[in-house]
Amino acid sequence: MNKFKKILFIGVTLTLLVSCKKYLDVIPDNIATIDYAFSMRSTAERYLFTCYSWLPAHASFSANPGFLAGDELVCLSTNTIDSWAITRGQQNVLDPLLNYWDGGKSGKALYQGIRDCNIFLENISRVPDMQPEEKDRWIGEVKFLKAYYHFWLMRMYGPIPIIRENLPIDATIDQVKAYREPIDSCVDYVVQLLDEAGAVLPDVIESESSELGRVSKSIALALKAYVLVTAASPLFNGNADYPNLIGKNGEPLFNPQASSEKWQKALTACTEAIDLCETVGFSLYTYATGIGQTAISDTTKIQMGLRNAVSERINKEVIWSNTNSLIDQVALTPRSWDPSRVHSSMSGRYGPPLKMVELFYSDNGVPINEDKTWKYAERFELRKAEHVDRYDIKEGYTTIGLHFNRENRFYASVGFDGGIWYGQGRTDENNAFYIMSKSGQAANIYTLAYYSATSYWPKKLINTQNVIEAASYTVRWYGWPVIRLADLYLLHAEAANEVNGPVAETFKYIDKVRERAGLQPVLESWKNYSSQPSKPTTKEGLREIIQQERSIELAFEGQRYWDLRRWKTALEELNTTFKGWDNFQSNAAAFYRPVSLLQRSFLQRDYWWPIKEESLLKNNNLLQNPGW
C-alpha cells in the first residue's frame, strides 16, 4: 500500500513538471512583425503608403506655416493654432511650434518618416510577388519622399543631419548622435536622391483615377528645380550671417561665398523640368465655358481660369497634387455671399490683410504705386461702382478706390465688400453673387469666435462650384497643388534673371503667366504705365518685378512665406502691422477705416527654426540655430 502511494505521488509530480514544460509558450505563430510587411505585394504597398503618410499636410492652416506664419493671411488674435502662434511671437526652444524635427505642435516627426523610407528601401527587394519594374517605381517614389522630407527640414532648419541609412535599434549612444551637415551637402544629397528617383519614375501618372497624388518624374524634376532655386537663393547661397555656425566636427555649415554656379544649375533644372512637363501635357489652365452655360465675358473667363488653376482638381496645370491634404474651405468661405442663406456652416476666419490687397497690380499690370494712371493717393476714398466695373464690383455699390481698376488676379484671388463672386451655383454673370460685409450684412460677424478680421477672403482657394444651400454648404474638394506650372515658370524667370539678366529668354515664362492673367508683357506694361519704365531692364529691377509677380500669382498658396525667407527679405516684409477694415461698423465711411490688428515682428533668428532644447541635451553634437 505504502509503496503504491509513494509511486503514485512521485508519478503525479513528475507528470506535472513535464506537462508544464511548454506552459509558458503562449505566443502563437504568425504574430505580426515587421517581416510580414514585406512578405507580399499588398502589405508592401501599405508600407509605401506609410512612407507617403509623412508628407506634411500642405493644406493645413496649422501645419503649413505658409498660410498663417507669414503675411498672406491673418485670423483673430484669439485663435490658438500653432502656425498663428508663430506670428504672435510664441516660437520657443522648450516646445517649438511646428516641430518637424521631433514631431509636435502640428509638426510631423519627419525623421521618423525618413526612417520608414529607409526601412522600405532596405526591404522592398524581399517582396516575392512583384515585377522588377514596379519595384523600381516604388523605390523611386520612396527616394523622392526621402528627399522631400530632408528638403522640408533643410528649408526650416538650414543645415541638418542627413540620414542616409538607418541605425540599428541597439546602436551605441555615440553612433546615434548625428551631426548637422553643411547646407551644401544637404542640397547635394537631396538632389542626388531626386536624380535617382527621376531615373526610375514614370514621366507622368498614367491612371490618375487611382494614382493621382503619387509621384512621377515630372514632380521629381519640378521639385529638383525648386530645391536648386532655393539653394541658389541668398539665404542658402553665400549667406555670411553665420560665420560662427560651425559644425561640432569642425565644418562651417554655411559657405559665405556666393556661387553663381548654383543659379546656373537651378536654371538648367528649371528648363529640364518645364520641358518634360510641357512634353507630357502640362499647360497653364484656361477656363472653357461649360456645357449649357451662357456665354460669359472675357473678364469673368480669365478670372475663372485663375481660380480654377488652383481649386479645380482635374487640372492640367497642377504638377503635384497632394490628395492627402485638402484645404478646409469652410474656414475660408465668407459667412455668405447669399443674404438669404446665412448659417453656421461657413466660418470664413482666415482673411488677407490690407497689405496683400495692395500687392496686386493695377489693371495695367504694374504695381499700384507705380501706375501713372492709377489714383494711388485716393485709394482709401469711397467710390461707387459703375456699369463698367460690373464684372468685378457690384454696380452701384459703394466701396473704396483700392478695389477699382485692379488686375484680374486681384478679383480672382480676393473676396471683398462689394466684390462680385461669380459661380457658386449661379451661372448668369449679370446676376452673380457679391459680398456685403459691413456690420449687419450677410458676410459680417456671425459669432465673435469666427469672422474674417480684415473683412477680406482668399477667394481663389474656394472652389467655384461650392454652393451654399439653405442649411448646409456643399464643398468640392481638391488635392492641394504643391507645385503647379506657373510656379515652375516663375522659378525659371527668377533663375534666368540671376544667370543672364533681363534678356528676352528671361521674360519668356513670366510673360506667359501674365498673359494668362490678361496682362501685357512686363516690358510693355512698364514702358507704358510705370513711373519707373526702365525697372525691368536691370537685373535688380527685374528681380523685384519677378518677386512681386510670384507673390501675386501664387498668393495664398503658402509659397510667399518660404520665398520671403529665401530672398532674405523677411526682415523687411514680415515686420509689419496687419490691418483690415472695421468689422463693427455698418456705414461705409466708418467701415473703411484701416484698423490695426497685430504688430507682427520677425527677428533675424526667425530665419531658422529653433531646435528643441531637449534634443540638444540628448545629442550634444547638435548645434542650436543662431539666436535661439
Add this chain to the structure above:
Amino acid sequence: MINYGFSLGDEPKRPKEEINQLLRIMKLLSLLLLWSCLHLSAGTLAQTISLQVKEQPLATVLKAIEKQSGYHILYNDQYIDAHVRVSLQAENRPLEEVLDRLLTPQSLTFLIKEKNIAIRRLLAEHRQKESATIMTQQRLISGNVTDEHGSPLAGVTVAVKHTSIQVMTDVNGKFQLKLEGEGQVLIFSAVGFVPEEVSLKNETTVDVTLRTSTDDLDEVVVVGFGTQKRTDMIGSVVSVKPTDLKVPSSNLTTAFAGRVAGMIAYQRSGEPGLDNADFFIRGVTTFGYKVDPLILIDNVEVTTTDLARLQVDDLASFSIMKDATATAIYGARGANGVILVTTKKGEQGKTKLSFRLENSFSSPTRNVELADPVTYMKLNNEAILTRDRTAAIQYPLSQIGNTVPGADPYLYPAVDWRKELIKDYTSNQRANLSISGGGKAARYYVSGAFNQDNGVLKVPEKSNFNNNINLKTYSLRANVDMDLTRTTQFIVRLNGSFDDYNGPVDGGTSIYRKIMRTSPTLFAPYYPAGESYRLVNHILFGNAESGNYLNPYADLVKGYKESSRSMMLAQLELKQDLSFITKGLSFRSLANTTRNAFFDVSRQYRPFFYELSNINPLTNEYNLQILNENDGTEYLDYGEGTKTINTVFYMENAFNYSRTFADKHNLSGLVVLTLRNRLDGNAGSLQTSLPYRNMGVSGRLTYSYNTRYFAEFNFGYNGSERFHISKRYGFFPSAGLAWSVSNEKFWEPFKETVSNLRLRATYGVVGNDAIGSGRFLYLSEVNMNASNRGAVFGTDRTYSKDGISMVRYANSDITWERAYKSNFALELGLFNKVQLMAEYFEENRTDILMARADIPSTVGLTTTVDANLGEAKAKGVDISIDYNCNFGEGFWLQSRGNFTYATSKYTVFEEPTYQEPWLSHIGQNLSQQWGYIAERLFIDEQDVANSPSQAFGTVPVMGGDIKYRDVNRDGKISSLDRVPIGYPTTPKIVYGFGFSLGYKNFDFSSFFQGSMQSSFWIDPQATAPFVSYTYSNEDLGGAKTQNQLLKAYADSHWSEDNRDLYALWPRLSNVNVSSNEQRSTWFMRNGAFLRVKQVEFGYTLPHRLTQRLKMGNFRIYANGTNLFTISGFKLWDVEMAGNGLGYPIQRVFNIGINASF
C-alpha cells in the same frame, strides 16, 4: 456540543460515526449556504435537569435523567458499577453540570454526542487522585476567561500549579475545577496570550482576562506557502493583528497608514469606491512599472480593490513580507514586498454566531474655503484691469452693488455651488455576520457582510434620479475544512465580493472639481418655471452665452451612472500527511479560480439652458431665453462604459517536511510548484489577448539548533511568459541567519531584564516581472492597419490603404527587475513587557526597465525603446515597539508605536549628459521633483526688465508675477534652471502610535498617525482664479469653465495697491499666466502631518448579563476617525496633497455593536 471535560485519551472513533458526523455537517452547511436560517439558534443547548435524590442507585438516577432530558445514556456494566448509591440535589441545573456532579465523585466521566451520553471511566491515575480528594474537603472553582476586549476565550488551559490537574475553557470561556485545600495557584495559558497566574484563597469564582502576547514562544506567523513560529523567524515578516486594522470604513486599505512597521501609505481621496490608499512596502524602490506589493489572499493573487473589500472580521492573519528571505520564495513577483492574508477557518466546537453592526456619519475633514460672490466679482474685474487697462470688465459695478446674497437669486445670482450640491454629512452602514463551528470531521466558517457607503452629494428636489453616490458592497465567504481520513484534509473556500454603485454620471470627484470651476455670479443653477414656461417639462437650468458654460447642478441632476463589480473565487485545497513515507513529510495541493467582472452604464438627458433676457432694470422683471433649443433633450440617452472580464486560474502543489532530531536539531523543508494563468476577455489587441502565465518551483530549507542558532535558505525558480525564451526563467535565492542570544546559557542572569534578545540578518535576490504595461516586450509589435499612417490617391480619392506602424521594437534581452535585498534586525524584549523590533534594510534594484532617454529624434524611432538599464538604491529602517501591562484589578494598558523610514535614489538612469549637474537624476530620490526656485514676486515692470528673461507662454510677465532664480546664470530662465526642489512626493517617514486601555468592562483606545518628509504642490492652474481650466484626460464636451476664487487667495494676493512681494498668490489675471504656473518652490508645501486617526470607546456587557441573554459576548462601541490634524497647511486636508480640489477625505463618527452567541 462537545464537552471539554477532563482531558482524556479518547478512543479512536469508528468510521461510521465519522461519516455520520460528516453528513450532518454537510447538511448544516448547505442550510447555511442557502442563507435562509441565520438564526440557527443555539438555545436548545441549555438542557436543564431538576433532581432531588438521596442514596439512590446510580442506574435509577441515570434513568431519571434520561427521562427528563430525552437523552440516551450509554454505559457498559462491565466497567461501571451502576448500583452504587448516590445523592444529588439540583434545581434547573444544566445537564452537564448535573452529570458532572453526579459522575466525577465516582471517577467517571461522560461525553455528549448529539442525543447520546456515553459514560466512561477516568484513567486509573486520575481516579486514584480523584478518589483521594474525595476524602477531603472539595470545592468547586469556576470562572470566565476573556480577552482584553471582553470576548470569551475558548481553549484556554487552566492548570493547577505543581499538579497534573488541568481543564480547558469551553466556547463561552468558562471553566470548572474541583480543588481541595487552600493556597493553590492556577495558571491560565493559551497560544497567543500572556500566561496569567492566580493565587487562590477561598474564592469559588475566578475571572481572568488574558492579554494578547506579542512575543509568545508558540506564536505562529503566516509566511510564504506556510507558517513559522515567531521565535524561529529569520526573514522580515510583520504580522498585524487583524483587529488592529478595524476602522469604521468599508475600505481596509485606509487602515494601513502608521499601523504597519515598514509600510508607507497615504490616502488621497475620500470618494466611496475610489478611496483606496496608496501603499508601498518599505517605500518605492523602483522607477519601473509596478511599484506596489504583491497581494495574496489565501495564497491567491488579488487586486488592491479585492483587498480593500476584505472584512476584518474574516481575517485570521495579516502578514507583510519585506526582505529577501521572506519574499524570494515568490521569485519574480516578490520584489516589491508581499502582503499575505489568510481568512478564518472553522474551529471545532459548538456553533458560534457573531455579528457586528455599525452606523457611521462622515463629513469632509476640511472643505476648501471660497471667497464670497461680491469679492469674486470685484477681484475678477481687478484681474482683467490689472493686466490690461483698456479691457472690458466682466461684472458691471451695478451688478456688484446689487449682489447682496439672497437679494434676487436670479437677476443677481450669488450661488454657493457647494451648498447647492453637497451635504454637510452622510451616514453609512455596515453589517457583518459570521457563523462558525463544526466537529472533529469538518469545520466551517461562513460569513457575510454588507456595507453601504453614501456620498455627500445632495439629491436636489428637482432631480428625477438618485444622483448621490451609493456604493453597496456585499461579500460572502464560506470556508470548510474536512478531515477525509486521519491524514487527509480537504478544504473548500468560496468567496464572492460584489459592488453595486449608483452615482453621478461622471463621479463624485468630478462634481467637486466642477464646483471649483463655476463662477458663483454668472447664472443661477436653475430658474423657476414662471407662467410662460408652466407647460415645459424640463428643468430650466441657468447658463450664459450660448449655453456652453459648466453648470455643475445640471451635470449632477441630468442623469446617473450604475456600475457593478463582481469577484468570485472558488478554491479547493487538499492536505495529505505523508508520515507513512517518512516522518514529518506532508503534501498540499491547492487549486483556485477567480472570476472578475465589471461594467457600468450611464443614463442621462441633455439639459436645457436658459438665460435672462429683456431685463427691466426698474421693475426687475425679466424673460427667460432658451440657449440650446436644438441641443437639449427631455428624454434619456444612455452610454455604456468599459467592461472588464477576466479569469484567473492558480494552482500550487507543495511538499513540506518538518522534523526534530535529537530534540535539538530542527529541520524543515518545503518545495512548491506554482502555476498561474490569467485571461482577459476584452484585452483590446492580439498580444494582450494571449494568456498571462507564470510557473515556478520554490523552496525553503530551515535549520535550527537548540533554539539558539537558526539558518534559512529560500529560492524561487520562476518563469514568466512575458520574456524571450532565453530569459524566461530566473533563479532567486536568499539566505538568512539568526541568533537568539537570550536563549544562550550565559544569558540566564540577564533574562529577567532582557527577556529576549535576537539578531537576524538576511540577504537575497527577488524579482519583479511586472515591468511594463505592454506584453511580450521582447517581441516587436506592428500595427498592420495603422489608419494614421495610411494614404489616399486618385482623382476621386478612392484608392486608399492603411499603413503600417511600429508599436514596439523587438528587444530579446528584456527581462525582470532584480532586487538585491539585505536586512538586519534586532529583537529586544524587556521585563517581559516591552517588545522592540528594529530593522535596517538596504536594497539595490537593478535592471529597471526604462525608455532609452538619449536616443535623438534623428534616429527616427516611432516609439521609445525600452531596456533594462535603470538602477536604484533604497534603504531605511522600520521600528516597532510594544508595551503591555496589566495592573491588576481589571485595569490594563497596551500601547505600541511604529516608525518607518524609507528613502531611495537613482543610481543608474539613462539621461542626457547635462552641463548642469542639478538636472541629473542620479542620487536623487525616486519621487524627487524638479522645479524653479521662486525668489519673490516682481516689484514692477522695471524689476522684470532688469531680471533674467522669463519667456513662458504669451502673457507678458509683469510686476507681481513670480520671479525665478537664474541658476545657471545664462541670463534667461529656461528648463536648465530647474533644480531638485523639496522632499519627494512619497513620504519618507510614516509613523503611528497608540494605546488601548481597559478597566473592567470599559475600554478606550486612541491611535495617532503621521507622515513626514514629503512635498506636494498646490496646482497653480486648477486653483488660478477666473481662468479656464480643464484637467488632463477630462472631457467636458467643450464646456467653458471659470475657476472659483479661493478665500486664501482673495485674502493674500499681489495687487497694485498692496504690493506684497511674498503674497500667497501673484498678480491676478483672467487668463493663464504660464510664467506663474511653472513647477516652482512658490507653490510647494510640506506634506508633513500628525493626525488623530482613531479614538474608540467601548463597553462590554458583564458576563453574567450576557449569559442570561444566552450570548457569548456583547460589546457596544463608538469611535471616530480623522478627528484632528496638526499640519502647517490649511487650505484642505493635507493628506490629499496636490489633489485638494477633489472629493475630500472624510471624518467619520461611528457607533457599533459586536455580539456573539
